[in-house]
Amino acid sequence: MSAKILIVDDEANTLASLSRAFRLAGHEAVVCDNAARALELAQAQPFDLILSDVVMPKRDGLALLEDLKTAEVAAPVVMMSGQAHIEMAVRATRLGALDFLEKPLSTEKLLVTLDNAMKLTRLEAENRDLRTRVGKHTMVWTGETMRRVMAQIERVAASETRVCIYGETGTGKELVARTLHEKSQRAGGPFVTLNCAAVPAELIESELFGHEKGSFTGAAQRHNGKFEQAHRGTLFLDEIGDMPIAMQAKLLRVLEEGEVERIGADKPTKVDVRVVVATHRDLEQLVESSGFRRDLYHRVVVFPLTLPPLRDRCEDLPALVSHFARQVSAQNGWKPVPFSNAAIDALKAYSWPGNIRELRNVVERLLLLADSQVEAEDVQMALPVSKRAEKVQPSVSTDVPLAERVLAFERQTVLAELLRHGRHVTQTAKALGLERSHLYKKCQQLGIDLQNLPERE
Template sequence: MSAKILIVDDEANTLASLSRAFRLAGHEAVVCDNAARALELAQAQPFDLILSDVVMPKRDGLSLLEDLKNAEVATPVVMMSGQAHIEMAVRATRLGALDFLEKPLTTEKLLVTVENAMKLTRLEAENRDLRMRVGKHTMVWSGETMRRVMAQVERVAASETRVCIYGETGTGKELVARTVHEKSHRASGPFVTLNCAAVPAELIESELFGHEKGSFTGAAQRHSGKFEQAHRGTLFLDEIGDMPVAMQAKLLRVLEEGELERIGSDKPTKVDVRVVVATHRNLEQLVDNGGFRRDLYHRVVVFPLTLPPLRERCEDLPALVEHFARQVSTQNGWKPVPFSSEAIRALKEYGWPGNIRELRNVVERLLLLAGDAVSAEDVRMALPATPNGGGAQMRADGGAGPLAQRVLAFEREAVLAELERHGRHITQTAKALGLERSHLYKKCQQLGIDLQNLPARD
């Protein structure tokens, strides 16, 4: 695997010989003759390795190490010197240097060092990814409906084609995006996510593109945005339909040019990122209504994938229940509890407005309620009081049922009424209810309100 390496040395001959050796080995080399410029380069673009001399005029290599650490540049650094001694090596290591090489350097030693640095970086990324995924859901299916979807995933994953994943909340859009990443040639790179609906409009630019120290109130340190974090990997933009229109124009530029500018900087940063997006909304309708840019639509909706809701793939439910039961039991150290056939049948009869996410929560609830086996009666106790027919409707009569159920029913009616009053405009509805837009989405999910397919009201 080729690497992008920044070489820092005040001797022109050393820069020339090292850069030539790396380029002959298939790597990309960028040269620099002073520490101040090296810091600028390391902040402006991603490198796989920084190779720096220790003894240089003005600021030496050890000072550069400190500057990189203070600027939160995570690129591994290897120091080199023709005047090496043990104290210097110890100090470099304490400042975070990956290795310390003594001049003169052999080509073989240099290439081995680069290879080791790449392996370490890759292992650290894999460990972070594994830690993040502990306890997370994995793709589980057994029926024909999802088999067709996953066949499309396999086909598109091998390409660089941009993918747009459509589906109701809780259908597993992020899992599909991760599967696209893991089956692509970018699998060894990072997988970075951003939920566009959960980030306030005033902060989304910083989250995507990053910012420089002091660029706005509260910007105490330089921050790398999601695009830089996803360099040579995949960036998953969930709920792309909720991105502010003003931000859409800036996203379009990055997709077209492959470079961005952090807030507070006028220097472009090159990024190599595959973008996968998802939404529960109808993007074509948003385009027609002026809520989504047409040019951006054609950039991100190159290969659309539609995930079916759980109620349309009930053949997968037994496998999903088994998977979640095993997962929850393992996480909590519980003894495995079987589900009776009657319990599975009762689960299939429910409408699952919250889809797979709701199913997992119900399975965990059932394992807490059950004795030696989960029964149909356990299922009836764990599910909402009135089943959602075809999707499930919560009990709407305030005069019956437990207090918690009555409160939920009242909240559901209040939210639906405001949505209808404001023409189903999410931002206006959230404002009328005194909620943040992201909180309204969460509340609708909790109440079983499908914002994409709202029920007709009398």
């Protein structure tokens, strides 16, 4: 894998020879002759290694090392000097230097040092990611419904194909995105997330692309956006259907050009990022209503993947309950409590409008309520009063004319299918045996607003 190296030295001959050695080995080298400029470059773009001389005029390499640490620059730093001594090497190591090399440098030694630095960086990233997700980010399933979904994940994960994850709120879209990342060749890189619906419209550009110090009121320092943070990794854009139209045009440009431009910057920065998106909305319908750009739609929906709601994968519920019970007990230091068969049946009888996220919350509530075993009565106490032991089925009043009953039943049936397919119009039409255009007309006839569907009705 090629690397990007920043070389800092006040001797032009050294810069020329070192950069040539790295470039001949297939790497990219950026050079500068002073510490101040090196700090600017290191903050402006990601590097796999910073190679700096110690003895330089004005501000030396050890001062640069301190500045890089203060600025929280993540790239590993290797110091070099023709006047090396033990005290200098010890101080550099204490300041965070990965290695200390004595001039003159051999090409072989340089390349070995670079290889070690990249391996260490990758290992540290993997360890950080492992600590974050152990016991928390695990796909749990046993049934055929999720088996088909997992087969799709396995098929697309190893590629660079952009994936759009459809599904109701709480079905685990971020978990699927993490799984795609972990099973890809980018697994050693960062996994960065942004919920497009949670960021105010006026701030989303800065969150995605970053900004320079002083570029707007309140910009007290340079900020790297999500794209730069996700360099050589995966960026997960959740609820992309809620991204403002003006921002969609800028996102499209980044996806096409592979570079971002911070607010206030005078030139763009190259980024290497795989983008995975998710939404609970029907992007095709948003395109038809001019709520989502058609060109961006074709950029991000290359491989659509639909997550089923929990009510359509009840066969997985016992395994999910067991998983969450172990997880919650371990986090709180509680003794594990088993669930009776009647309790599991009671949980299966519920419709789970909040899906897996709601299930986890209910399991935690049950572990607090139960004594030696979770029983069906505990489940009834833990579930919302208006939803207990409720199956998803249409209920139509019996004291209205037949025509009204038929319309009400049609409305509830169409709504149920729309929600079951994550508000995806094409898949809903297929399930109902209708043409897409006929489903649109049917929704208008039944008074169903496709852009503002309820969670349940």
